[in-house]
Amino acid sequence: MRYKLSAPLQPKAVIELPASKSISNRALIIHALGRGTTVPANLSDCDDTRVMIQALTENHDVIDILAAGTAMRFLTAYLCVTPGTRVITGTARMQQRPIQILVNALRELGAQIEYAGNEGFPPLRITGGELNGQEVTLKGDVSSQYISALLMIGPVLKNGLTLHLTGEIISRPYINLTLQLMTDFGAKAEWISENCIRVAPHPYSDTAFRVESDWSAASYWYQIAALSSQSSIKLKGLFEKSYQGDSEEQRCLPNWASQRNLPTETSYSAKPVNIPNDWTKILSTYPT
CATH class of the missing domain: 3.65.10.10 (Enolpyruvate transferase domain)
Known part of the structure; x- marks a missing residue:
């Protein structure tokens, strides 16, 4: 049995990413x-x-x-x-x-x-x-x-x-x-x-904390956008100042517009870009 896979020419989606x-x-x-x-x-x-x-x-x-x-x-x-x-x-x-x-x-x-x-x-x-x-x-x-x-x-x-x-x-x-x-x-x-x-021997404090969405999961959508002639993809739950190493994607693929939803949460909308040659800062997403 043969399967033929083809990418949409102009993908458009709003994605609820999984938490990290x-x-x-x-x-x-x-x-x-x-x-x-x-x-x-x-x-x-x-x-x-x-x-x-x-x-x-x-x-x-x-x-x-x-x-x-x-x-x-x-x-x-x-x-x-x-x-x-x-x-x-x-x-x-x-x-x-x-x-x-x-x-x-x-x-x-x-x-x-x-x-x-x-x-x-x-x-x-x-x-x-x-x-x-x-x-x-x-x-x-x-x-x-x-x-x-x-x-x-x-x-x-x-x-x-x-x-x-x-x-x-x-x-x-x-x-x-x-x-x-x-x-x-x-x-x-x-x-x-x-x-x-x-x-230091200093106790933790009881802190309200929200887990950011997963930048590794976001990488697949980055690549879909990069390979498309035109796209509109919003990735929800990512933080503008992320602690995740894979957040370097937003700097390797700079043509993503951000929109603040919460005090710390940001959606990213995609436009097609050239794929960079240097992925050393985001090795876990290199295979995608």
Whole structure:
């Protein structure tokens, strides 16, 4: 069977983009660490976020995050500073995914973590409490989710956190995203050198927060517009001053007009443009 696909010559649409999963998951952890009462708005409806919400609200002794890798990493750190003993587990495939780098770093801070199965892999048995450690060193090329998991618990640590990153840092945009969100919720966290971040022992505040739409999802519509002779596409829920690395699209493809809808929310309307040669700032959208 053969399928023929053809693009519309003059696409016209108003698109309700999905919320950013990266921002949603970080905002939920920060909100929980701050014991906030104002739940972040416009949360993602993806599996990772649904699992995160369930884990944070149901308070079970055994937390099954299924195949949600982000939830496994962020919740592992979160549980280390949350009173009580819990087991965090996942699917059979999740139990084959290494987590030793994060566990070792948390243990350096004083966390009580045991492997409930194979050494170096989930499930984990975690007894949460006050951590007295304040300094950790990681390689800069590890998963940014390990780094973000540690950073987000920094404000609630007795002595704060100093995080040293050695070698090349390959995921700086995601680290900066985490730091920006922490700051939005009242934390004091910043780069104090090219390879070192300091997080002060300063509690999060209860903050009204709206999750931005996902710039990665927006990239497909950018390309449709770029490949069309004429188009009118409005992308809703994007912020003019976005923390997402993929927001660099609006600078790589500059012929997009913006219209402010809310104090921070902007719609973008498209006109066809030439596709740029340099995509180094938005690598996650390069395949589109």
